[in-house]
Each structure stands twice: as structure tokens, then as C-alpha cells.
Amino acid sequence: TSVDSTVVHFTALTLELVIPLIEAPSGTFLAGLEEALLQIMMSRGPSLVASSTKCLDAVVNRVTKNYQLVEQYYRQLLDFVQKCREECTVSAKKSDVCRSLYVLGLLCKHFDPVNMPSFKKNSQKIRDRVYRLLMQFTEEADGAVQLKALSGLGFLCRRYPELMAENEAQSLYSRILKCQDLPKLQCQVMDNLHEYFEEQVGKGVDAGFEISGQGKGSGKCQKEEKVKAIDWGDSDSGLSNRVAELFTPLIREAAFHASGTVRRSSIQTLSIILANGLVHPMQSFPYLIAMSTDCDSTVREKAERIVTTINSKHPHVVRVRCCTHCLNYGC
Numbered sequence: 001t002s003v004d005s006t007v008v009h010f011t012a013l014t015l016e017l018v019i020p021l022i023e024a025p026s027g028t029f030l031a032g033l034e035e036a037l038l039q040i041m042m043s044r045g046p047s048l049v050a051s052s053t054k055c056l057d058a059v060v061n062r063v064t065k066n067y068q069l070v071e072q073y074y075r076q077l078l079d080f081v082q083k084c085r086e087e088c089t090v091s092a093k094k095s096d097v098c099r100s101l102y103v104l105g106l107l108c109k110h111f112d113p114v115n116m117p118s119f120k121k122n123s124q125k126i127r128d129r130v131y132r133l134l135m136q137f138t139e140e141a142d143g144a145v146q147l148k149a150l151s152g153l154g155f156l157c158r159r160y161p162e163l164m165a166e167n168e169a170q171s172l173y174s175r176i177l178k179c180q181d182l183p184k185l186q187c188q189v190m191d192n193l194h195e196y197f198e199e200q201v202g203k204g205v206d207a208g209f210e211i212s213g214q215g216k217g218s219g220k221c222q223k224e225e226k227v228k229a230i231d232w233g234d235s236d237s238g239l240s241n242r243v244a245e246l247f248t249p250l251i252r253e254a255a256f257h258a259s260g261t262v263r264r265s266s267i268q269t270l271s272i273i274l275a276n277g278l279v280h281p282m283q284s285f286p287y288l289i290a291m292s293t294d295c296d297s298t299v300r301e302k303a304e305r306i307v308t309t310i311n312s313k314h315p316h317v318v319r320v321r322c323c324t325h326c327l328n329y330g331c
Contacts, residue, residue, distance in 0.1 A: 012051040020062040057110035071116040077104045098148040105152025108159045154192030158199045177250035183259040190265040200240045244278035252287045260296045267302045281310045
């Protein structure tokens with residue numbers, strides 16, 4: 001029932017926080033918990049799968065280090081979806097394929113193949129194999145399969161942000177954002193981009209904290225660490241900027257979609273792009289003014305807050321831009 005699912009969901013979230021804090025937990029208990037979480041991942045709905053994977057992340061990565069179990073499940077999913085693709089049985093096993101694609105993406109998000117014994121030397125090949133499979137499934141005729149493949153691709157790109165530089169991924173996202181007849185896929189693409197930018201911003205903040213916490217080290221060590229952080233920041237933020245510049249025009253156009261869900265995804269994604277200075281805000285200013293008249297209160301209020309923020313940071317530029325538009329339209 002829905003009540004049972006809610007109980008399981010919050011139990012998993014609680015265990016995720018509690019297990020790493022327990023001193024010398026029982027090995028039998030942990031092994032049973034790992035098996036139970038895998039069973040939920042193989043049989044329950046998306047919200048329970050997500051919370052169970054997060055809990056398994058906490059148990060394996062922080063306590064048991066039982067990567068062999070995760071590796072075995074990883075291989076099982078990869079072999080299953082590849083076999084379905086090769087034998088053309090995707091339609092007959094649609095629900096299992098959708099679940100496998102979603103879980104495969106979640107595993108990529110929470111577990112790095114580099115930490116898995118037999119994957120360690122071939123982590124690049126494993127990453128490329130998962131990427132190719134997910135890209136192939138985005139070309140399926142069934143919309144539900146496409147949606148789960150896109151979701152998995154989003155998780156994979158959070159783990160490996162350099163994949164967003166691939167022409168294949170960029171072309172896929174651009175094609176979907178330009179197609180007005182695919183609202184669910186458009187929302188998923190914008191959700192993927194939102195989470196991608198959020199992840200990159202979080203990494204930048206963590207790197208900044210690491211640098212600021214090294215004040216007690218030697219001058220030479222501090223200098224070396226700062227150089228490493230700067231190198232990381234340049235490459236990472238540079239890619240984020242390029243991705244934002246590529247997709248922001250398409251995200252802005254989605255703000256005028258007939259679907260309110262698409263418009264809400266558009267303003268949410270545009271918000272994180274502008275909040276972190278990934279593109280110049282004035283390019284989006286006319287769109288934000290239009291969004292502030294949206295019939296959807298969520299879109300309207302979000303756009304008004306962004307306009308207020310831009311005005312507080314760039315008051316002179318905003319006034320000049322507004323005056324220019326007024327003169328152009330003979331106001």
C-alpha cells in the first residue's frame with residue numbers, strides 16, 4: 001500500500017543517516033540490510049528505488065566497502081539491458097528495462113566504478129559502455145523507455161561531467177528541447193541540466209572550503225593545493241559555462257511552451273544558471289519579464305524574484321535596457 005511504501009521510504013532515509021554513526025555494527029545485520037535494499041531496488045517504485053540506493057551508498061561507501069555486491073548487480077543490469085537491445089525484446093520486457101535503466105543510472109551516481117575491484121583497471125571502458133547503452137535506448141520508439149534512459153544519462157553525467165562535452169549528448173539534448181511535441185522528455189532534459197549545474201556548483205564550493213581550511217599548512221603546500229584547485233576550477237567551470245551557453249537559448253524558449261510543467265522546468269533551470277553567473281543575465285532579461293506575466297503562479301513568482309535579484313546587482317544596466325526597449329517600441 002501507499003502507507004507501507006512511505007514507511008519503507010523514510011526508514012531507508014533514516015538508516016542512511018544512522019548506519020555510518022553506529023560503532024562496530026553487526027556484520028550479519030549489515031549483510032541483511034544490503035540484500036534487502038537490493039531487493040527493493042529490483043522490485044519497487046522510483047521513489048523507493050532512489051531512497052534505497054542512497055541508503056546502500058551510505059552502507060557500502062562508508063561502512064562495509066562491499067563493492068563486490070554492487071559490482072555484481074552492476075554487471076547484471078548491464079548484461080540484461082544489452083541482451084534486450086540485441087534480441088529486440090525491449091517491448092516485451094518494457095517494465096524491467098525501464099527499471100534497469102533507471103537503477104543503472106542511480107548506481108553510476110552513487111558508486112564510482114574505480115572503487116570496484118574488477119572495474120578499477122577498466123573504469124573508462126565501463127563508463128563508455130554505460131554511456132553507449134543509455135544513448136541507444138534514448139532512440140527507442142517507446143516514450144517510457146526513452147524517459148528512463150534520459151534519466152539514467154542525467155545521473156551518469158553527474159558522475160562524469162566531461163560527458164556533457166560529447167557532441168552526441170549535446171545533439172540529443174538540443175533535439176529534444178527543440179521539439180514541442182515531447183513535453184515529458186523536455187522536462188527530463190531540463191531536470192538533467194539543473195542537476196548537472198547544481199552538482200558542478202557544489203563541487204566548486206567544496207573545493208573552496210578545502211582551500212580555506214589549509215591555513216595551517218606550509219606556504220609551499222598551500223600554494224601547490226591552490227594551483228591544483230585553480231586548475232580544477234578552470235576546466236570544470238569552463239565546461240559548465242560552455243554547456244550553459246549552448247542550452248540557455250533553448251531553455252528560454254521552453255518558457256513559452258503550452259505545458260505548464262515544461263515552463264516550470266524552464267524557469268527552475270534558468271534560475272540556477274543565472275544564480276551562478278554561467279551566462280550574462282541581461283541576455284535573459286526580456287524573457288524573464290515575459291515569464292513574470294505567466295498564468296502559472298510558480299513561474300510568475302520565480303521570474304519576479306530573479307528579476308529583482310538582477311536589478312539589485314545590475315541596477316544601471318537594467319534601467320538602460322528597459323529605456324532602450326521602451327524607445328524601440330515607441331513607449
